[in-house]
Amino acid sequence: MIEAMVRTASGARPDEVEFMRFPGGEWFVKPGPEFDPSAARFAVVRGGTPDDLLALGMWADLVRHHGQAVRVLMPYLPAARTDRDVPCGAKVYATLINAFADELVYADIHSPLAERQLSGPKTAEIPLGTLASAVLPGDYDLVIAPDAGARHRAEAVAAALGGLPVGYGRKRRDPATGRLGGFEFDPALVAGRRAVVVDDVCDGGGTFAGLAAAADFSAADRVDLWVTHGVFSGGPRLAANLAPYARVYTTDSHPGALAAVANSDRITVVNLVEHVLTQGIL
Template identity: 30%
Template sequence: MPTLVEPKLIAGNANKPLAEAIGRRMSLYRGKSVGLVDARVERFNDSEIFVEVFENVRGEDMFVIQPTSNPANDNLMELLIIADALRRSSAARITAVIPYFGYARQDRRTKARTPISAKLVANMMVTAGIERILTMDLHAAQIQGFFDIPVDNLYASPIFALDIKNQFDDLSDVMVISPDVGGVARARELAKRINAPLAIVDKRREKPGEVAEMTVIGDVTGKRCIIVDDMCDTAGTLCKAAEVLLDHGATEAHAYISHGVMSGPAVGRVTNSVLKTLVLTDSIQPTEAVKGAPNIRILPTAPMFAQSILNIWNGTSVSSLFETDSLGPIYEGIL
């Protein structure tokens, strides 16, 4: 169906390099320039956020690119205020492109008298005028149900599979590892894509952020192990899991993580760990420390997000990008 309006991109300050890269990829796909809408997102002296859009957006299909990563509250408020500014400027549709969805770990009540913050954030986004969400690797799939608007949840596993096939000459001794029981479905998806066996590291936590005990479920002897997870925060669990795998006979330990939160001592832990490589996506803007770490690599998500935005704009399938046949050509020459 022909579209009368152009897709327009606008970005907050959370990950400007990714937003600009998405614009460049869209320009390449369309054969015409797609840049970021001219706007300013600034702070007053008391840290209040102010947004001003300098271009006409009346009747336009707007895509706001803004991961809600650290500082989560500031970046979330930027997203909400940008959406409000666009809604009051008569934009036809507002889609929030949130490569990393903050507050996703607070998706249920784990104890009495605790919030479900992910649901609260969903309500705030809808109230601000956002009509569609495009995100990647939600921490919990049920968060999609927190919204009464369409949610497209992309997956990093197809990108990981393409990279693994390029990086590992022989996949016969490769094994995919889930770092906990809750991540088995994610690990199984990647294992199917590269036709590799699956094992699990069962962990028991005494309290959040601390792991008391780890047990390997499966035989990892002589295997090059690839740990796959949706996020790496302080990297304590990840580095300990790598040590446990080597203690159980694995020859190498690698990790593929969708979102590199990398807070606190994470970079130092990874650099000094037994991990041969840690591969992150750029859903969260990497710090200079992350970029400079010798055993950390960054995979681009701009090609996938650019094609997803174009598919949403055109009214075509986004789920087609879950398949290697569709995503492979987009990443040809990149990975």
């Protein structure tokens, strides 16, 4: 999903361009009659389909033709989780992003290894603590990291919420099958408390269901979930996996979040364009 935007005094509006495809499948970007070459513009890319990146390249060529820098809000970095494989997805996708962006704003990239692949554009990361605290309730008394990979994320959110304590969970993944198991969390830490679980990505929600079972969330006053990137690809099982959580908070970094919020009144989605403009990040 790609959108071209123009900065205005009150925020932003859609740019006067049309993303179109030729009969052969090739992307093209056509300026409209009110297109202003001197306007302050940026592109927003949500998700990570190859079509979006090629459309971004066409838009970037138009912008550079008029002597402007290519500013891109791409909060979900495609393939950031495939940063150790061969072929290395993070490297392949970063090669395209490096070619098409002069300035890049992203949120909560999965790993430092993926981040290092972004060698072309000037980069800025949306501060996770500021982002989460802008929407999360202020009544928590515990932040939970479901596994070791979420540790620094949970600590950043806990600090932004006033220096809350952090509880740490564990999980194991079978390298042969990829299946999760062996979830561990001390139920005494969550009993009677208002807690929020913090992580970066939710696909099918298996991690969060396993954590809830191990921690006995039924004994808590309330447990919510914050994930920066709500991919929400789990289909029918997603609702069951997220059932132990009173509220789910995420951003519109991926089209999956917008699709999920349309079918659930328990999901709150942060508008990242409004957030980065309000915070002066873009």
